[in-house]
Amino acid sequence: MIFAGVDSGSRSVKAVLLDGLGMRVIDSGVVDQGVGHQAIASQLLASLLERQGLSAKDVGGVVATGYARESVIEADVAVTEITCHARGVHHLHGDARTVIEIGGQDSKVLHLEPDGTVRDFVMNDRCAAGTGRFLELVARRLGKDIHELDGLSALDVKPLPISSTCVVFAETEIIGLLAGGAGTDEILAGVQKAIASRLTTMSGRLRKAVVFTGGVAMVANMSNMLSRALGVEVVVPSQPQLTGALGAAIIAASAR
Amino acid sequence: MSSECCSSAGAGSCCSGGSSSASSCPITYFEGMIGNCLEYATAAKKSGKPIVGIMCEYTPRELIMAAGALPVCLCGGSADTIPAAEESLPTNLCPLIKSTFGYHAANSNPFLAMADLIVGETTCDGKKKMYELMGMARKMHILELPHRQDCPEALAYWRAELVRLKDALNKRFNVNISDNCIRHAIEVMNRERSAKRKLAALMESDNPPITGLQLLGLKSIISGIPSDLEQYDRAIGMFSSMQGAAKKSVRVLLTGVPTVHGAERVVNIIETSGGLVVCTENCTGLKPVLDDVDTSGDPIDALARKYFGLHCSVMTPNARRRDTMASLVKQYRPQCIVDLVWQACLTYDVESYFIRDLAKELNLPYLRIETDYSPSDSARIKVRLQAMFETVRSRNQRC
Structure with a gap:
């Protein structure tokens, strides 16, 4: 069946x-x-x-x-x-105990029981900062499509500090950075870092293994950023x- | 037949239609609460009775009643009045404060318009400063509430504040409040509190006869109206012998900020997402009615002790909230805890830490909802509640 x-x-x-x-x-x-x-x-x-x-x-x-x-x-x-x-x-x-899911408008952290049921969870509130939509808008502002971020090898790119995680104000901030001569890769890496650190404040005490899923997990380098921010290894399923x-x-x- | 009335309670269709008159069902009666109160207050005012607006459960209604005045709760629960408030108040302020002030700014609350005096209290910084703005146009009396329940000097100070309120009422309304008048008012309020406790206890049942939203509706912004008290008693008599239909709803204990008249949205979302609010531990629920006022001894002493004992998050430390919740969990057997926080309500926001901790200790799933009066996040709140209820059900299956 x-x-x-x-x-x-x-x-x-x-x-x-x-x-x-x-x-x-x-x-x-x-x-x-x-x-x-x-x-x-x-x-x-x-x-x-x-x-x-x-x-x-x-x-x-x-x-x-x-x-x-x-x-x-x-x-x-x-x-x-x-x-x-x-x-x-x-x-x-089967060994996943924490799931970080970043979708179009949501970011959530789920803590799982060993049998895969949800023990508890946290979700972002009334704000789409730190979600796929945020990354998408920023990418577009930089003249890129979210699917074109694959070329970004931010391991050797120094992320610029992006202080604001408000979608609208981040745009203003990015305009300022561009005007100051910053590179788009550094800005994108900065935005990814901002998203990752936002997740760390949400996630609380992490239990391994940590699985990263949702559409944003497909964005190149996002799992590295998350892994670095959380200080644990992050596993991404083949089709997150x-x-x-x-x-x-x-x-x-x-x-x- | 009154005994048949509300037999479908719990389904939200109670008492609709049929031949029963509006007064035959308490739920229907209280649906007209604002109209009833307005009529009552208007008649009282016409007969020379002063109207006193109150903003908080720390304010002893008994002193106002003993002065021959009518205490009316003015807490705002409407999103519509917030834009008017934001012309003077910061956007990032609790919606209850903004809504209350919005009624003042737009002059759209007839009870506020009728009020001869407003009693405010220092239960939070936002309200305290809002009263200064309101006080530019209206007569205010501020009760300064100390925040240390474990300190005897604080209780003594609070008692002195109640004496100051009594003096202010005497002066303002040219009366002389006697101890006997206070004692009489205490009796009325104790009767009302007792009725509210019995109504709340209806939810102890495995299949309560009414919903949490219906229970929340059994209220009045004016305390001690004789016909309200009669209707509370009728509701107790009527529902005590009834059982609701067996349902798979998840039993919820709601804690945190008050859901004042007009701000019942989250309760409604809980109960349309598979939950049933069986216990409400907040200022619009059990918190203010758990204790009566002692009828022996000095009435001001008794009032001071009762009201200073309320476990609002403004108290530090606020251990009594934790103890109360633990005992309510035993009594009402909730399967999860929902902690409601109005945006920018700092004290409840921070205190959530301890409630989450308590939930963990009691092995109950916990969900904190921070929101305001606008419905824009209703779908997001619903998904979180549904997810928690799914978790509760999967736990039950495992057991």
Whole structure:
């Protein structure tokens, strides 16, 4: 039996198809979030099923997560991304005790029990600083796309101090730095460092292993910055953007 | 039939429609609380009774009542009045202070307009300084509240402050407050506190007959109105014999800042996200009604002891909050703790550290929500609550 997890997030929609036998991922996909949440998620799910030569009747259960979780009509139940990321990460890294997830508008730190359930968690409040959206805006201000940051080898770049982690004021600060002749790599590294240190104040006492997930974990050098700021090794799953959808699919499969 | 009234309580549809008159169901009765209070205050004012605005549970309503005046709570719970307040007050101030001041600035609270005197108290720096601004246009009396409950001189000072309030009321309203008048007011307030405790105790049940939001609605901004007291008693009688439908809601203990009239948003989010607030340990919940005022001995002494004993975060240290919460946890069996902090409420904000610590000790999941009166973060609050409730349920499955 096939099970599906759909993570309809603030910036992108992710879906995972899982074979209930052996809990093996058989397909996954990511598309940009847009205005019609419901249609975007439906199309993504339908396209994955079609690609695998499957139809809706082959699917034994669907769990939705993410900010638009209530608008996924195929879902039997909606589960928060906190629980789903925990399940997804536990599936991939059974020894994970801390999950740092940085998504489009969220940054969260989850502390896990040995069985992968959530012990407690913290999330950013009314502010998108320190999230993917923040990094995206800064990158754009510097004439880069967030996906183009791969060339950044900030291990040998000295990060500039970025004092503000407010998206709007950071732009002003960056304009000032550019006017002063600072390089874009140094500025970007500075922003990454600011995000990483923001996470350290949120995370409290860390228990190993620490897994870094969410879309921002794909940004080059971000895990290094985080690792340095936290003073521990940080593991990034092979597809960090998908752990929420994976967890949702696992919950769907486990409910059977 | 009154006994059938509210049989669907807990579902939020209590007493709607049907042939029952508005007065037959206490929940419906208190839905008209502001209107009732306005009518009551207007009539009182017309009959020559002064109106005294109060801003805090530390202010002994008994002294005001003993002066033949009507104490009216003026705490603001509306986001709408905040822009008017921000013309004079800093943006980064607690919403309760701003909302209260906004009513003053926009002159949009009829109770404030009627007030012959406002009694403020030094429970936080924000309020204290706000009173200075309010005092430019209105008659104010400030009670200086000491912050050391473990210090006998502090209690003596507080007693002296209550005597000063009594003198100020005597002078302002040309009366002579007697001990007997105070004792009578104490009896009325004790009766009200006792009723509130019994109402709160309805939530001890495994399947409470009402929701936390409905319980929060059984209140009045004016204490001691005879018909309110009757309705409290009716509610106790009616709901004590009832059980709610068995539900899978997660039992929540709510602590932290007060959710005054109009600022019930977080309670509502908790109860629409799979939770049930079974105990509210704050100034709009159990905190001010846990202790009665001693009816023997000197009434001012008794008032001073009762009110100085309130465990607001302004006290240092505030050990009693911890002890009270631990005993409420035993009594109400919550499965998690939600600690609500209004933005820029420094004392509750810092004290969260100890509450988180206590939750850990009691092995209860803990969630701190820092917010204000605007609904912009409702979805974010909801996701955190739902995640905590999922955690509670998965714990239960493991056990």
